[in-house]
Amino acid sequence: MREGEGDPGLYPYSPYRGRPKLEWPGGKKVAVWISPNLEFYELDPPANPHRKSWAKPHPDVVGYAHRDYANRVGHWRMAEMMEKHGFKGSVSLSVALCQHVPEVVEHANALGWEFFSHGIYNTRYSYGMDEVQERAIIEDSIRTVREATGQTIKGWLAPALTHTPRTLDLIAEYGLTYTCDLYHDDQPGPVAVRSGTLISMPYSLEVNDHYGFFIYNMSPRDYAETLIRHYDRLAAEGAESGTVMCIPLHSYLIGQPHRIGAFERVLQHIVDDGRAWITRSGDIADHYLAQRSKTAEI
Template sequence: MTLPSHDRYDYSPIAARPGFRWPQGKGLAVYLGLNLEHFAFGEGLGAELAPGGPQPDVLNYAWRDYGNRVGAWRVMDMLDALSLPATVLMNSAMYDYAPALLEAHRARGDEIAGHGRTNSERQSTLSETEEAALIADATARIARAEGRPPAGWLSPWIAESHVTPDLLQEAGYRYTLNWCMDDQPVWMRTRRGHLLSVPYPQEVNDIPAVVARKETASGFAMLITDTFDEMLEQSTAQPLVMGIALHPYIVGQPARLRHLRRALRHICARRDDVWITTAGAIADCFASQMPHPERTPETDQ
Protein backbone atom coordinates (compact mmCIF):
# COMPACT_ATOMS: atom_id res chain seq x y z
CA MET A 1 0.00 0.00 0.00
CA THR A 2 1.36 3.42 -0.95
CA LEU A 3 0.17 6.36 1.10
CA PRO A 4 0.06 9.94 -0.17
CA SER A 5 3.37 11.67 0.59
CA HIS A 6 4.65 15.22 0.75
CA ASP A 7 7.97 14.12 -0.84
CA ARG A 8 9.79 16.92 1.02
CA TYR A 9 12.32 14.68 2.77
CA ASP A 10 13.23 10.99 3.09
CA TYR A 11 13.03 8.85 6.21
CA SER A 12 16.31 8.94 8.17
CA PRO A 13 16.83 7.35 11.60
CA ILE A 14 18.70 9.72 13.88
CA ALA A 15 21.01 6.95 15.10
CA ALA A 16 22.38 6.32 11.60
CA ARG A 17 23.30 9.82 10.40
CA PRO A 18 26.71 11.36 9.71
CA GLY A 19 28.21 13.05 12.72
CA PHE A 20 28.81 16.74 13.25
CA ARG A 21 29.08 19.03 16.28
CA TRP A 22 28.00 22.50 17.22
CA PRO A 23 30.62 25.20 17.95
CA GLN A 24 33.30 24.27 20.49
CA GLY A 25 32.34 20.61 20.07
CA LYS A 26 29.05 20.99 21.92
CA GLY A 27 26.23 18.52 21.44
CA LEU A 28 23.13 20.54 22.32
CA ALA A 29 22.03 23.81 20.72
CA VAL A 30 19.31 25.74 22.55
CA TYR A 31 17.32 28.68 21.23
CA LEU A 32 14.31 30.69 22.37
CA GLY A 33 11.58 31.36 19.80
CA LEU A 34 9.73 34.45 21.06
CA ASN A 35 6.44 35.00 19.23
CA LEU A 36 5.34 38.64 18.93
CA GLU A 37 1.84 38.68 17.47
CA HIS A 38 -0.88 41.20 16.69
CA PHE A 39 -4.54 40.38 16.10
CA ALA A 40 -7.49 41.97 14.35
CA PHE A 41 -10.17 43.26 16.71
CA GLY A 42 -13.55 41.63 16.36
CA GLU A 43 -12.63 39.15 13.64
CA GLY A 44 -10.16 36.46 12.64
CA LEU A 45 -8.24 33.85 14.60
CA GLY A 46 -6.58 33.96 18.00
CA ALA A 47 -5.70 31.76 20.98
CA GLU A 48 -8.33 31.79 23.72
CA LEU A 49 -7.93 32.05 27.47
CA ALA A 50 -11.60 31.10 27.80
CA PRO A 51 -14.22 30.11 25.20
CA GLY A 52 -14.95 33.23 23.20
CA GLY A 53 -18.42 34.65 22.82
CA PRO A 54 -19.84 36.67 19.94
CA GLN A 55 -17.50 39.21 18.39
CA PRO A 56 -16.05 41.49 19.51
CA ASP A 57 -14.40 39.01 21.87
CA VAL A 58 -12.94 41.60 24.22
CA LEU A 59 -11.78 39.08 26.85
CA ASN A 60 -9.46 37.12 24.59
CA TYR A 61 -8.34 40.09 22.48
CA ALA A 62 -7.28 42.04 25.57
CA TRP A 63 -5.59 38.97 27.10
CA ARG A 64 -3.46 38.58 23.98
CA ASP A 65 -2.71 42.31 23.85
CA TYR A 66 -1.34 42.14 27.39
CA GLY A 67 1.63 40.33 25.87
CA ASN A 68 2.63 43.31 23.73
CA ARG A 69 1.92 45.97 26.35
CA VAL A 70 3.37 44.25 29.43
CA GLY A 71 4.41 40.62 29.06
CA ALA A 72 6.96 41.08 26.27
CA TRP A 73 8.75 43.80 28.25
CA ARG A 74 8.92 41.60 31.35
CA VAL A 75 10.26 38.73 29.25
CA MET A 76 12.87 41.03 27.71
CA ASP A 77 14.01 42.18 31.15
CA MET A 78 14.45 38.53 32.10
CA LEU A 79 16.43 37.76 28.94
CA ASP A 80 18.68 40.76 29.61
CA ALA A 81 19.30 39.64 33.20
CA LEU A 82 20.21 36.14 32.01
CA SER A 83 22.19 37.31 28.94
CA LEU A 84 20.03 35.21 26.62
CA PRO A 85 19.54 35.87 22.90
CA ALA A 86 16.22 35.28 21.17
CA THR A 87 14.82 34.55 17.75
CA VAL A 88 11.86 36.93 17.48
CA LEU A 89 9.08 35.37 15.41
CA MET A 90 7.16 38.43 14.43
CA ASN A 91 3.92 39.33 12.71
CA SER A 92 4.85 42.19 10.40
CA ALA A 93 1.78 44.11 11.68
CA MET A 94 3.76 44.62 14.89
CA TYR A 95 5.88 47.31 13.18
CA ASP A 96 2.85 49.57 12.96
CA TYR A 97 1.25 48.53 16.25
CA ALA A 98 4.17 48.35 18.70
CA PRO A 99 7.29 49.79 17.04
CA ALA A 100 8.99 50.47 20.39
CA LEU A 101 8.98 46.74 21.15
CA LEU A 102 10.71 45.95 17.87
CA GLU A 103 13.22 48.74 18.45
CA ALA A 104 14.09 47.20 21.82
CA HIS A 105 14.70 43.77 20.29
CA ARG A 106 16.76 45.33 17.52
CA ALA A 107 18.89 47.06 20.15
CA ARG A 108 19.45 43.69 21.84
CA GLY A 109 20.72 42.22 18.57
CA ASP A 110 18.02 39.55 18.46
CA GLU A 111 17.31 37.66 15.27
CA ILE A 112 14.09 38.74 13.54
CA ALA A 113 12.30 35.94 11.66
CA GLY A 114 9.15 36.09 9.56
CA HIS A 115 5.84 35.06 11.14
CA GLY A 116 3.29 36.23 8.62
CA ARG A 117 1.37 39.49 8.75
CA THR A 118 -0.93 38.67 11.65
CA ASN A 119 -2.02 35.58 13.55
CA SER A 120 -5.59 36.48 12.70
CA GLU A 121 -5.12 34.71 9.35
CA ARG A 122 -3.86 31.38 8.01
CA GLN A 123 -1.87 31.23 4.81
CA SER A 124 -3.10 27.67 4.16
CA THR A 125 -6.55 28.95 3.16
CA LEU A 126 -5.19 31.17 0.39
CA SER A 127 -4.56 30.56 -3.29
CA GLU A 128 -0.93 30.20 -4.34
CA THR A 129 -0.92 33.77 -5.65
CA GLU A 130 -2.43 35.11 -2.44
CA GLU A 131 -0.04 33.13 -0.26
CA ALA A 132 2.96 34.36 -2.24
CA ALA A 133 1.71 37.91 -1.74
CA LEU A 134 1.35 37.36 2.03
CA ILE A 135 4.94 36.09 2.27
CA ALA A 136 6.17 38.96 0.09
CA ASP A 137 4.31 41.57 2.17
CA ALA A 138 5.65 40.31 5.50
CA THR A 139 9.18 39.87 4.13
CA ALA A 140 9.33 43.35 2.60
CA ARG A 141 8.10 44.98 5.80
CA ILE A 142 10.80 43.29 7.87
CA ALA A 143 13.49 44.08 5.29
CA ARG A 144 12.57 47.78 5.30
CA ALA A 145 12.77 47.98 9.08
CA GLU A 146 15.79 45.75 9.70
CA GLY A 147 17.87 46.57 6.65
CA ARG A 148 17.83 42.98 5.39
CA PRO A 149 15.21 40.28 4.80
CA PRO A 150 14.69 37.55 7.39
CA ALA A 151 16.36 34.19 6.89
CA GLY A 152 13.72 32.10 8.66
CA TRP A 153 9.94 31.73 8.63
CA LEU A 154 7.29 30.34 10.97
CA SER A 155 3.78 30.33 9.54
CA PRO A 156 0.98 31.71 11.70
CA TRP A 157 -0.65 28.64 13.31
CA ILE A 158 2.02 26.48 11.59
CA ALA A 159 -0.41 26.50 8.67
CA GLU A 160 0.97 25.43 5.29
CA SER A 161 -0.48 24.88 1.87
CA HIS A 162 0.95 22.22 -0.42
CA VAL A 163 3.33 24.82 -1.89
CA THR A 164 4.45 26.77 1.20
CA PRO A 165 8.04 25.39 1.25
CA ASP A 166 8.34 26.15 -2.46
CA LEU A 167 7.14 29.73 -1.96
CA LEU A 168 9.47 30.29 1.00
CA GLN A 169 12.52 29.05 -0.90
CA GLU A 170 11.58 31.16 -3.90
CA ALA A 171 11.17 34.21 -1.65
CA GLY A 172 14.76 33.80 -0.47
CA TYR A 173 14.21 32.07 2.88
CA ARG A 174 17.00 29.77 4.04
CA TYR A 175 15.10 27.91 6.75
CA THR A 176 11.60 27.11 7.98
CA LEU A 177 10.40 26.34 11.51
CA ASN A 178 7.09 24.81 10.45
CA TRP A 179 8.01 21.11 10.62
CA CYS A 180 8.50 19.48 14.03
CA MET A 181 9.53 16.01 12.83
CA ASP A 182 13.10 15.91 14.14
CA ASP A 183 15.65 17.00 16.75
CA GLN A 184 18.19 17.95 14.07
CA PRO A 185 17.93 20.26 11.06
CA VAL A 186 16.68 18.47 7.95
CA TRP A 187 17.08 19.45 4.31
CA MET A 188 13.74 19.67 2.50
CA ARG A 189 13.12 19.50 -1.22
CA THR A 190 11.32 22.30 -3.03
CA ARG A 191 10.47 22.67 -6.68
CA ARG A 192 13.43 25.00 -7.30
CA GLY A 193 15.99 24.00 -4.71
CA HIS A 194 16.26 23.14 -1.05
CA LEU A 195 15.07 24.62 2.23
CA LEU A 196 16.40 23.77 5.68
CA SER A 197 13.96 22.73 8.40
CA VAL A 198 15.14 23.82 11.86
CA PRO A 199 13.36 22.05 14.75
CA TYR A 200 10.64 24.16 16.35
CA PRO A 201 8.93 22.58 19.36
CA GLN A 202 5.30 21.63 19.75
CA GLU A 203 5.93 20.06 23.18
CA VAL A 204 8.09 22.74 24.82
CA ASN A 205 5.68 25.36 23.52
CA ASP A 206 3.42 27.37 25.81
CA ILE A 207 0.36 27.37 23.51
CA PRO A 208 -0.03 23.56 23.25
CA ALA A 209 1.15 23.10 26.85
CA VAL A 210 -0.76 25.84 28.66
CA VAL A 211 -3.68 26.71 26.39
CA ALA A 212 -4.45 23.25 24.98
CA ARG A 213 -3.24 20.83 27.68
CA LYS A 214 -3.89 23.23 30.61
CA GLU A 215 -0.38 22.79 32.00
CA THR A 216 0.35 24.75 35.17
CA ALA A 217 3.10 27.36 35.39
CA SER A 218 5.27 25.00 37.41
CA GLY A 219 4.42 22.13 35.09
CA PHE A 220 5.53 24.07 32.03
CA ALA A 221 8.79 25.01 33.76
CA MET A 222 9.38 21.36 34.62
CA LEU A 223 8.68 20.42 31.01
CA ILE A 224 11.48 22.78 29.97
CA THR A 225 14.01 21.56 32.52
CA ASP A 226 13.24 17.87 32.05
CA THR A 227 13.49 18.22 28.27
CA PHE A 228 16.78 20.08 28.62
CA ASP A 229 18.32 17.53 31.00
CA GLU A 230 17.25 14.58 28.85
CA MET A 231 18.40 16.15 25.58
CA LEU A 232 21.72 17.15 27.11
CA GLU A 233 22.33 13.48 27.94
CA GLN A 234 21.15 12.35 24.51
CA SER A 235 23.39 14.88 22.78
CA THR A 236 26.50 12.95 23.74
CA ALA A 237 25.49 10.51 20.96
CA GLN A 238 24.06 12.91 18.36
CA PRO A 239 24.04 16.71 18.14
CA LEU A 240 20.55 18.01 18.88
CA VAL A 241 18.46 21.19 18.79
CA MET A 242 16.20 22.23 21.65
CA GLY A 243 13.83 25.07 20.88
CA ILE A 244 11.65 26.75 23.50
CA ALA A 245 8.57 28.43 22.02
CA LEU A 246 7.20 31.34 24.04
CA HIS A 247 4.32 33.82 23.69
CA PRO A 248 4.47 36.86 25.99
CA TYR A 249 0.72 36.95 26.55
CA ILE A 250 1.09 33.49 28.14
CA VAL A 251 4.52 33.30 29.79
CA GLY A 252 4.66 37.04 30.42
CA GLN A 253 1.88 36.68 32.99
CA PRO A 254 3.51 37.16 36.44
CA ALA A 255 3.04 33.67 37.86
CA ARG A 256 4.22 31.92 34.69
CA LEU A 257 7.13 34.32 34.26
CA ARG A 258 8.43 33.45 37.70
CA HIS A 259 8.54 29.74 36.90
CA LEU A 260 9.94 30.35 33.42
CA ARG A 261 12.80 32.36 34.93
CA ARG A 262 13.62 29.41 37.18
CA ALA A 263 13.69 27.05 34.20
CA LEU A 264 15.93 29.33 32.14
CA ARG A 265 18.30 29.77 35.07
CA HIS A 266 18.59 25.97 35.14
CA ILE A 267 19.68 26.04 31.49
CA CYS A 268 22.05 28.96 32.03
CA ALA A 269 23.77 27.06 34.84
CA ARG A 270 24.99 24.64 32.12
CA ARG A 271 25.95 27.40 29.71
CA ASP A 272 29.48 26.03 29.31
CA ASP A 273 28.07 22.67 28.20
CA VAL A 274 25.56 23.85 25.56
CA TRP A 275 25.36 26.32 22.69
CA ILE A 276 22.74 28.98 23.53
CA THR A 277 22.06 30.75 20.25
CA THR A 278 19.41 31.64 17.66
CA ALA A 279 17.55 29.56 15.10
CA GLY A 280 19.33 31.38 12.28
CA ALA A 281 22.76 30.63 13.71
CA ILE A 282 21.78 26.97 14.03
CA ALA A 283 20.71 26.92 10.37
CA ASP A 284 23.95 28.55 9.23
CA CYS A 285 26.16 26.25 11.34
CA PHE A 286 24.42 23.11 10.12
CA ALA A 287 24.45 24.19 6.48
CA SER A 288 28.18 24.93 6.64
CA GLN A 289 28.95 21.45 7.95
CA MET A 290 26.21 19.40 6.29
CA PRO A 291 25.39 21.06 2.96
CA HIS A 292 22.74 19.40 0.87
CA PRO A 293 24.54 17.04 -1.55
CA GLU A 294 22.48 18.33 -4.47
CA ARG A 295 22.91 22.04 -3.71
CA THR A 296 24.45 24.14 -6.44
CA PRO A 297 24.87 27.89 -6.92
CA GLU A 298 21.81 27.77 -9.18
CA THR A 299 19.54 26.09 -6.59
CA ASP A 300 20.63 28.53 -3.89
CA GLN A 301 19.30 31.48 -5.90
Protein backbone atom coordinates (compact mmCIF):
# COMPACT_ATOMS: atom_id res chain seq x y z
CA MET A 1 0.00 0.00 0.00
CA ARG A 2 1.26 3.45 -0.85
CA GLU A 3 1.61 5.67 2.14
CA GLY A 4 2.23 9.34 2.38
CA GLU A 5 0.74 12.66 3.20
CA GLY A 6 -2.87 12.84 2.05
CA ASP A 7 -3.23 9.10 1.32
CA PRO A 8 -6.09 7.80 3.50
CA GLY A 9 -5.02 4.19 3.01
CA LEU A 10 -8.55 3.05 2.14
CA TYR A 11 -7.39 0.54 -0.47
CA PRO A 12 -4.14 -0.65 -2.05
CA TYR A 13 -3.03 0.78 -5.39
CA SER A 14 -3.36 -1.66 -8.29
CA PRO A 15 -2.98 -0.61 -11.95
CA TYR A 16 -5.81 -1.72 -14.23
CA ARG A 17 -3.62 -3.75 -16.56
CA GLY A 18 -1.72 -6.77 -15.27
CA ARG A 19 -4.02 -7.77 -12.41
CA PRO A 20 -4.76 -11.45 -11.86
CA LYS A 21 -7.59 -12.52 -14.14
CA LEU A 22 -11.09 -12.17 -12.72
CA GLU A 23 -13.57 -14.67 -14.13
CA TRP A 24 -17.37 -14.55 -14.10
CA PRO A 25 -19.75 -17.52 -14.27
CA GLY A 26 -20.31 -19.06 -17.67
CA GLY A 27 -17.30 -17.30 -19.15
CA LYS A 28 -19.15 -13.98 -19.22
CA LYS A 29 -17.05 -10.85 -19.65
CA VAL A 30 -18.90 -8.17 -17.70
CA ALA A 31 -21.11 -8.45 -14.61
CA VAL A 32 -24.07 -6.10 -15.07
CA TRP A 33 -26.18 -5.07 -12.11
CA ILE A 34 -28.94 -2.51 -11.89
CA SER A 35 -29.30 -0.51 -8.70
CA PRO A 36 -32.75 1.05 -8.31
CA ASN A 37 -32.61 3.65 -5.56
CA LEU A 38 -35.87 3.09 -3.67
CA GLU A 39 -35.89 6.17 -1.50
CA PHE A 40 -37.96 8.22 0.89
CA TYR A 41 -37.54 11.97 1.12
CA GLU A 42 -39.06 13.99 3.94
CA LEU A 43 -41.07 17.08 3.10
CA ASP A 44 -39.63 19.07 6.02
CA PRO A 45 -36.61 17.18 7.43
CA PRO A 46 -34.59 18.35 10.43
CA ALA A 47 -31.80 20.70 9.40
CA ASN A 48 -28.23 19.44 9.11
CA PRO A 49 -25.74 22.28 9.65
CA HIS A 50 -23.39 20.81 7.06
CA ARG A 51 -25.82 20.49 4.14
CA LYS A 52 -29.30 21.62 3.14
CA SER A 53 -31.80 18.89 2.32
CA TRP A 54 -33.69 20.93 -0.25
CA ALA A 55 -32.62 23.78 -2.50
CA LYS A 56 -35.77 25.73 -1.69
CA PRO A 57 -36.95 26.81 1.76
CA HIS A 58 -38.84 24.09 3.61
CA PRO A 59 -41.31 22.70 2.92
CA ASP A 60 -40.15 22.12 -0.67
CA VAL A 61 -43.38 20.69 -2.03
CA VAL A 62 -42.05 20.62 -5.61
CA GLY A 63 -38.90 18.64 -4.74
CA TYR A 64 -40.78 16.27 -2.50
CA ALA A 65 -43.62 15.60 -4.95
CA HIS A 66 -41.25 15.11 -7.89
CA ARG A 67 -39.45 12.36 -6.00
CA ASP A 68 -42.67 10.84 -4.68
CA TYR A 69 -43.53 10.05 -8.30
CA ALA A 70 -41.05 7.19 -7.91
CA ASN A 71 -43.08 5.30 -5.32
CA ARG A 72 -46.48 6.03 -6.87
CA VAL A 73 -45.71 5.43 -10.56
CA GLY A 74 -42.05 5.27 -11.60
CA HIS A 75 -41.06 2.17 -9.63
CA TRP A 76 -43.81 0.07 -11.12
CA ARG A 77 -43.01 1.08 -14.70
CA MET A 78 -39.26 0.59 -14.21
CA ALA A 79 -39.72 -2.79 -12.50
CA GLU A 80 -41.98 -4.07 -15.27
CA MET A 81 -39.35 -3.19 -17.85
CA MET A 82 -36.54 -4.80 -15.88
CA GLU A 83 -38.52 -8.00 -15.33
CA LYS A 84 -39.50 -8.15 -18.99
CA HIS A 85 -35.82 -8.41 -19.92
CA GLY A 86 -34.63 -10.57 -17.01
CA PHE A 87 -32.90 -8.00 -14.80
CA LYS A 88 -33.20 -8.31 -11.01
CA GLY A 89 -32.65 -5.17 -9.00
CA SER A 90 -30.09 -4.61 -6.27
CA VAL A 91 -31.93 -2.03 -4.24
CA SER A 92 -30.26 0.95 -2.64
CA LEU A 93 -32.93 1.34 0.01
CA SER A 94 -33.94 4.22 2.24
CA VAL A 95 -35.02 1.80 4.94
CA ALA A 96 -37.77 4.14 6.20
CA LEU A 97 -39.58 3.18 3.00
CA CYS A 98 -40.39 -0.13 4.74
CA GLN A 99 -42.74 1.81 7.02
CA HIS A 100 -43.83 4.68 4.78
CA VAL A 101 -44.54 2.78 1.52
CA PRO A 102 -44.28 -0.93 2.35
CA GLU A 103 -46.03 -1.86 -0.90
CA VAL A 104 -42.95 -0.90 -2.93
CA VAL A 105 -40.59 -2.90 -0.71
CA GLU A 106 -42.90 -5.91 -0.71
CA HIS A 107 -43.16 -5.79 -4.49
CA ALA A 108 -39.40 -5.63 -5.01
CA ASN A 109 -38.86 -8.45 -2.52
CA ALA A 110 -41.45 -10.65 -4.25
CA LEU A 111 -39.55 -10.15 -7.52
CA GLY A 112 -36.37 -11.53 -5.94
CA TRP A 113 -34.55 -8.23 -5.77
CA GLU A 114 -31.70 -7.77 -3.30
CA PHE A 115 -31.68 -4.99 -0.70
CA PHE A 116 -28.79 -3.03 0.76
CA SER A 117 -28.89 0.08 2.91
CA HIS A 118 -28.92 3.65 1.65
CA GLY A 119 -29.49 4.96 5.17
CA ILE A 120 -32.83 5.69 6.79
CA TYR A 121 -33.98 8.75 4.82
CA ASN A 122 -32.28 10.33 1.86
CA THR A 123 -32.87 13.70 3.51
CA ARG A 124 -30.77 12.85 6.62
CA TYR A 125 -27.02 12.90 6.25
CA SER A 126 -24.09 11.26 8.01
CA TYR A 127 -22.18 14.53 8.24
CA GLY A 128 -21.56 15.46 11.86
CA MET A 129 -22.75 12.17 13.36
CA ASP A 130 -20.97 10.69 16.34
CA GLU A 131 -20.23 6.98 16.56
CA VAL A 132 -23.32 6.17 18.63
CA GLN A 133 -25.58 7.81 16.04
CA GLU A 134 -23.89 6.08 13.14
CA ARG A 135 -24.07 2.68 14.82
CA ALA A 136 -27.79 3.26 15.41
CA ILE A 137 -28.36 3.82 11.67
CA ILE A 138 -26.50 0.64 10.75
CA GLU A 139 -28.33 -1.42 13.36
CA ASP A 140 -31.67 0.08 12.31
CA SER A 141 -30.92 -0.76 8.66
CA ILE A 142 -30.05 -4.38 9.40
CA ARG A 143 -33.05 -4.91 11.66
CA THR A 144 -35.63 -3.10 9.52
CA VAL A 145 -34.70 -4.80 6.25
CA ARG A 146 -34.64 -8.21 7.92
CA GLU A 147 -38.08 -7.68 9.45
CA ALA A 148 -39.57 -6.36 6.22
CA THR A 149 -38.01 -8.76 3.71
CA GLY A 150 -36.30 -11.64 5.51
CA GLN A 151 -33.02 -10.55 3.91
CA THR A 152 -29.80 -9.70 5.74
CA ILE A 153 -28.13 -6.79 4.01
CA LYS A 154 -24.63 -7.31 2.63
CA GLY A 155 -23.95 -3.85 1.25
CA TRP A 156 -23.99 -0.12 1.98
CA LEU A 157 -24.39 3.11 0.07
CA ALA A 158 -24.26 6.06 2.43
CA PRO A 159 -27.38 8.26 2.59
CA ALA A 160 -27.09 10.92 -0.12
CA LEU A 161 -23.44 9.74 -0.43
CA THR A 162 -22.48 11.28 2.94
CA HIS A 163 -19.91 9.73 5.25
CA THR A 164 -17.89 9.98 8.42
CA PRO A 165 -14.26 8.84 8.80
CA ARG A 166 -15.50 5.67 10.56
CA THR A 167 -18.27 4.55 8.16
CA LEU A 168 -16.36 1.81 6.35
CA ASP A 169 -14.90 0.38 9.55
CA LEU A 170 -18.32 0.24 11.16
CA ILE A 171 -20.19 -1.48 8.33
CA ALA A 172 -17.46 -4.13 8.15
CA GLU A 173 -17.66 -4.62 11.90
CA TYR A 174 -21.38 -5.33 11.55
CA GLY A 175 -20.71 -8.03 8.96
CA LEU A 176 -21.47 -6.21 5.72
CA THR A 177 -19.19 -7.35 2.89
CA TYR A 178 -19.35 -4.59 0.27
CA THR A 179 -19.56 -0.83 -0.03
CA CYS A 180 -20.79 1.10 -3.06
CA ASP A 181 -19.25 4.33 -1.77
CA LEU A 182 -15.94 4.12 -3.63
CA TYR A 183 -16.19 5.11 -7.29
CA HIS A 184 -12.58 4.37 -8.15
CA ASP A 185 -12.59 1.21 -10.28
CA ASP A 186 -14.35 -1.03 -12.81
CA GLN A 187 -13.60 -4.18 -10.80
CA PRO A 188 -14.20 -5.10 -7.16
CA GLY A 189 -11.29 -4.74 -4.78
CA PRO A 190 -10.35 -5.00 -1.11
CA VAL A 191 -10.98 -2.15 1.31
CA ALA A 192 -8.78 -1.63 4.37
CA VAL A 193 -10.89 -1.87 7.55
CA ARG A 194 -10.14 -2.47 11.24
CA SER A 195 -12.01 -5.78 11.36
CA GLY A 196 -14.00 -8.03 9.08
CA THR A 197 -13.77 -8.21 5.29
CA LEU A 198 -14.98 -5.41 3.06
CA ILE A 199 -14.72 -4.97 -0.69
CA SER A 200 -15.60 -2.10 -2.99
CA MET A 201 -18.45 -2.79 -5.39
CA PRO A 202 -18.21 -0.75 -8.60
CA TYR A 203 -21.04 1.78 -8.56
CA SER A 204 -21.23 4.60 -11.05
CA LEU A 205 -21.72 8.32 -10.89
CA GLU A 206 -20.91 8.72 -14.59
CA VAL A 207 -23.83 6.58 -15.81
CA ASN A 208 -26.13 7.26 -12.86
CA ASP A 209 -29.41 8.60 -14.25
CA HIS A 210 -29.30 11.45 -11.72
CA TYR A 211 -26.01 12.64 -13.19
CA GLY A 212 -27.16 11.92 -16.73
CA PHE A 213 -30.31 14.01 -16.52
CA PHE A 214 -29.51 16.58 -13.79
CA ILE A 215 -25.76 17.17 -14.17
CA TYR A 216 -24.97 16.37 -17.82
CA ASN A 217 -28.39 17.44 -19.16
CA MET A 218 -28.72 14.40 -21.40
CA SER A 219 -31.78 13.58 -23.45
CA PRO A 220 -33.20 10.06 -22.99
CA ARG A 221 -31.59 9.09 -26.31
CA ASP A 222 -28.22 10.49 -25.22
CA TYR A 223 -28.41 8.63 -21.92
CA ALA A 224 -29.25 5.35 -23.63
CA GLU A 225 -26.35 5.76 -26.07
CA THR A 226 -24.02 6.51 -23.16
CA LEU A 227 -25.07 3.31 -21.36
CA ILE A 228 -24.60 1.25 -24.51
CA ARG A 229 -21.12 2.69 -25.17
CA HIS A 230 -20.21 2.12 -21.51
CA TYR A 231 -21.38 -1.48 -21.69
CA ASP A 232 -19.65 -2.25 -25.00
CA ARG A 233 -16.28 -0.99 -23.76
CA LEU A 234 -16.46 -2.91 -20.45
CA ALA A 235 -17.56 -6.08 -22.24
CA ALA A 236 -14.61 -5.81 -24.63
CA GLU A 237 -12.11 -5.19 -21.83
CA GLY A 238 -13.69 -8.02 -19.83
CA ALA A 239 -12.23 -10.52 -22.28
CA GLU A 240 -8.91 -9.92 -20.49
CA SER A 241 -10.31 -9.84 -16.95
CA GLY A 242 -13.92 -9.59 -15.82
CA THR A 243 -15.36 -6.11 -15.38
CA VAL A 244 -18.44 -4.72 -13.61
CA MET A 245 -21.08 -2.34 -14.91
CA CYS A 246 -23.54 -0.78 -12.50
CA ILE A 247 -26.58 1.13 -13.75
CA PRO A 248 -27.83 3.26 -10.81
CA LEU A 249 -31.41 4.41 -11.32
CA HIS A 250 -34.03 6.63 -9.71
CA SER A 251 -37.47 5.72 -10.96
CA TYR A 252 -38.79 9.26 -10.68
CA LEU A 253 -36.34 9.91 -13.53
CA ILE A 254 -35.94 6.76 -15.63
CA GLY A 255 -39.54 5.71 -14.96
CA GLN A 256 -40.99 8.76 -16.71
CA PRO A 257 -43.06 7.88 -19.78
CA HIS A 258 -40.73 9.78 -22.14
CA ARG A 259 -37.59 8.01 -20.85
CA ILE A 260 -38.59 4.39 -20.32
CA GLY A 261 -38.46 3.45 -24.01
CA ALA A 262 -34.83 4.53 -24.34
CA PHE A 263 -34.00 2.51 -21.22
CA GLU A 264 -35.63 -0.57 -22.73
CA ARG A 265 -33.32 -0.25 -25.74
CA VAL A 266 -30.33 -0.48 -23.39
CA LEU A 267 -31.64 -3.61 -21.67
CA GLN A 268 -32.37 -5.28 -25.00
CA HIS A 269 -28.87 -4.43 -26.26
CA ILE A 270 -27.24 -6.02 -23.21
CA VAL A 271 -29.36 -9.16 -23.43
CA ASP A 272 -28.82 -9.56 -27.18
CA ASP A 273 -25.05 -9.04 -26.89
CA GLY A 274 -24.61 -12.18 -24.77
CA ARG A 275 -21.39 -11.24 -22.98
CA ALA A 276 -23.06 -10.05 -19.76
CA TRP A 277 -23.56 -11.87 -16.50
CA ILE A 278 -26.85 -10.21 -15.56
CA THR A 279 -26.88 -10.45 -11.81
CA ARG A 280 -27.14 -8.70 -8.42
CA SER A 281 -24.49 -6.87 -6.42
CA GLY A 282 -24.43 -9.39 -3.58
CA ASP A 283 -23.87 -12.23 -6.03
CA ILE A 284 -20.94 -10.34 -7.54
CA ALA A 285 -19.47 -9.80 -4.07
CA ASP A 286 -19.88 -13.47 -3.15
CA HIS A 287 -18.29 -14.65 -6.39
CA TYR A 288 -15.40 -12.22 -6.09
CA LEU A 289 -14.70 -13.17 -2.48
CA ALA A 290 -14.74 -16.87 -3.40
CA GLN A 291 -12.15 -16.25 -6.13
CA ARG A 292 -10.09 -14.07 -3.83
CA SER A 293 -9.94 -16.82 -1.23
CA LYS A 294 -8.35 -19.07 -3.86
CA THR A 295 -6.11 -16.40 -5.40
CA ALA A 296 -4.76 -14.11 -2.71
CA GLU A 297 -3.54 -11.57 -5.26
CA ILE A 298 -7.00 -10.64 -6.63
